[in-house]
Amino acid sequence: MTADAPPAVRLEEITKTFGDVVANDAVDFRLERESIHALLGENGSGKTTLMNVLYGLYEQDAGTIHVDGEPRSFDSPQDAMAAGIGMIHQHFQLVEPMTVLQNVVLGHEPIDGGLVDEDAAREEIEALCNRYGFDVDDHLETPVEELDLGTRQRVEIVKSLYRGADTLILDEPTAVLTPQEVEGLLDLLEELRASGRSLIFISHKLEEVLAAADRITVLRDGHAVDTVAAADTSRQELARMMVGREVSFERPAREAVPGEPVLETEELSIVGDRGLERVSEIDLTVRAHEILGIAGVQGNGQTELIEALTGHRVPDEGRVHLRGEEITDVGRRQRLEAGIAAIPEDRNAEGLVQEYDLVKNALLGNQTVPPYANDGWLDWSAVETHAEEIIEEFDVHPPDPTARAGSLSGGNQQKFIVGREIGHDPDVLIAAHPTRGVDVGSLEFIHDRLLELREEGLGIVLISSKLDELRALADRIVVMYEGAFIDEVDPIETSDAELGLLMAGQRLEEEAERETGDRSTLGETRPEPDAEATVDRRSGGDRER
Ligand SMILES: Nc1ncnc2c1ncn2[C@@H]1O[C@H](COP(=O)(O)OP(=O)(O)OP(=O)(O)O)[C@@H](O)[C@H]1O
Numbered sequence: 323m324t325a326d327a328p329p330a331v332r333l334e335e336i337t338k339t340f341g342d343v344v345a346n347d348a349v350d351f352r353l354e355r356e357s358i359h360a361l362l363g364e365n366g367s368g369k370t371t372l373m374n375v376l377y378g379l380y381e382q383d384a385g386t387i388h389v390d391g392e393p394r395s396f397d398s399p400q401d402a403m404a405a406g407i408g409m410i411h412q413h414f415q416l417v418e419p420m421t422v423l424q425n426v427v428l429g430h431e432p433i434d435g436g437l438v439d440e441d442a443a444r445e446e447i448e449a450l451c452n453r454y455g456f457d458v459d460d461h462l463e464t465p466v467e468e469l470d471l472g473t474r475q476r477v478e479i480v481k482s483l484y485r486g487a488d489t490l491i492l493d494e495p496t497a498v499l500t501p502q503e504v505e506g507l508l509d510l511l512e513e514l515r516a517s518g519r520s521l522i523f524i525s526h527k528l529e530e531v532l533a534a535a536d537r538i539t540v541l542r543d544g545h546a547v548d549t550v551a552a553a554d555t556s557r558q559e560l561a562r563m564m565v566g567r568e569v570s571f572e573r574p575a576r577e578a579v580p581g582e583p584v585l586e587t588e589e590l591s592i593v594g595d596r597g598l599e600r601v602s603e604i605d606l607t608v609r610a611h612e613i614l615g616i617a618g619v620q621g622n623g624q625t626e627l628i629e630a631l632t633g634h635r636v637p638d639e640g641r642v643h644l645r646g647e648e649i650t651d652v653g654r655r656q657r658l659e660a661g662i663a664a665i666p667e668d669r670n671a672e673g674l675v676q677e678y679d680l681v682k683n684a685l686l687g688n689q690t691v692p693p694y695a696n697d698g699w700l701d702w703s704a705v706e707t708h709a710e711e712i713i714e715e716f717d718v719h720p721p722d723p724t725a726r727a728g729s730l731s732g733g734n735q736q737k738f739i740v741g742r743e744i745g746h747d748p749d750v751l752i753a754a755h756p757t758r759g760v761d762v763g764s765l766e767f768i769h770d771r772l773l774e775l776r777e778e779g780l781g782i783v784l785i786s787s788k789l790d791e792l793r794a795l796a797d798r799i800v801v802m803y804e805g806a807f808i809d810e811v812d813p814i815e816t817s818d819a820e821l822g823l824l825m826a827g828q829r830l831e832e833e834a835e836r837e838t839g840d841r842s843t844l845g846e847t848r849p850e851p852d853a854e855a856t857v858d859r860r861s862g863g864d865r866e867r
Pocket residue numbers: 340343344345363364365366367368369370371372719720728729730731732733734759761
């Protein structure tokens with residue numbers, strides 16, 4: 323790279339509107355070559371829109387795009403890809419029944435004598451995998467639907483690199499990853515930068531941004547408010563720039579005073595969809611005034627457990643009890659009426675009907691509940707008022723009940739779902755990743771609401787891939803591994819490193835024994851668990867609450 327090389331990407335005065343909504347308002351943005359640039363901002367501040375413009379998905383109303391110093395205009399992602407721009411979306415764009423190899427080469431198959439030259443494609447992909455240490459080449463013949471989310475994401479990255487991407491855009495790439503996978507991804511970003519690529523990533527996780535990025539641009543209400551060097555800023559300052567006020571990252575200390583059991587399971591056994599995961603003999607008790615955290619690497623039976631608790635699936639064996647009464651065979655609607663609300667794992671598939679407006683989405687789950695329904699009649703004005711209340715309390719943007727759910731930014735969709743589910747006034751809340759994709763200001767608000775609900779007497783099951791969230795909110799944490807609860811730990815006493823070991827299937831006693839054995843051999847004292855090495859080297863390991 324020469325000193326006067328043009329930036330990889332320069333956006334000048336990009337404006338993009340949707341009806342009355344100004345998503346990007348004359349935004350300037352400069353991505354230096356061989357750098358990692360983070361894009362931060364509140365939900366709905368215009369980050370995804372700006373990147374969709376750069377990737378040719380949206381046409382800007384005004385402004386120019388320069389790539390490598392040349393003005394470019396993209397009518398489609400194909401145009402952007404031809405200019406060396408690749409984008410990894412929040413929702414992967416892979417064809418699930420097709421193999422990894424087929425997905426990577428799809429539309430870019432090397433042709434030899436009129437036929438697809440699979441060997442040439444395989445060779446090239448294997449070379450890419452070797453270069454970046456991907457384990458994807460072990461799965462080239464595996465259908466994508468059999469892969470975990472972290473591996474699917476790497477397939478997406480390989481796909482972009484195979485198509486010649488010099489600049490990679492990653493939209494909230496860590497939102498669906500476990501702490502261990504996040505670590506791997508951030509290492510990969512550094513590798514890609516070292517090999518001459520330029521990267522933009524969107525994230526709401528400030529520690530991650532500070533650790534991985536060279537520069538950070540903050541968007542607010544569609545404007546680029548500032549660009550700073552990661553080395554010169556802090557979590558607090560970034561939060562202030564995004565939200566315009568101080569954000570507290572610590573939750574107040576509180577005592578556990580659990581009440582009566584509200585939700586219990588007895589020797590649950592569930593076979594997963596692919597017949598692979600088996601949740602076995604799960605005994606779970608959630609009490610009133612309690613937040614029970616569930617930690618685990620995705621795919622260890624959490625989904626099946628959630629489904630058995632919410633009434634989406636009948637377990638193969640075992641029983642579920644609500645306030646002492648068996649509800650094992652009771653369906654989802656009746657469970658909601660009996661007091662079990664749920665923030666779903668997948669907001670697209672289960673949380674919202676994307677084509678409906680927010681009023682219709684506010685009705686979901688309330689179709690037979692007064693005041694929204696009376697004697698079989700729906701009272702739409704009551705439903706609309708409810709939608710307006712959710713919008714106001716959870717600061718949903720745009721504050722328009724007639725907006726189509728699918729037109730809201732990801733974080734705003736999430737806030738609406740959380741508001742609606744809490745609005746059912748439940749006794750039990752199954753909260754799966756309640757702050758996924760939510761900005762720091764709204765995260766603080768949702769955490770405070772969950773703690774208030776606990777105070778009011780709810781029993782809450784919190785499933786989260788964010789260890790800091792679990793430790794900030796949960797009264798106790800159980801760890802799931804291969805379909806079983808393998809341990810229960812104290813959120814205050816247990817470090818990220820210890821939780822990481824448990825999530826990898828290692829019990830703490832086993833580890834202690836191993837360490838003791840080592841110590842007797844080496845004549846050393848047991849070291850403090852090394853959080854940096856094991857789980858999240860970037861998190862401050864902040865354990866106050
Ligand atoms: N296709 C669309 N139709 C209508 N409005 C849209 C569309 N896409 C985005 N918007 C609006 O543009 C604004 C910016 O949305 P965008 O998705 O860019 O935000 P974001 O910063 O990426 O948010 P988040 O952090 O929640 O993902 C929002 O008000 C959103 O409702």
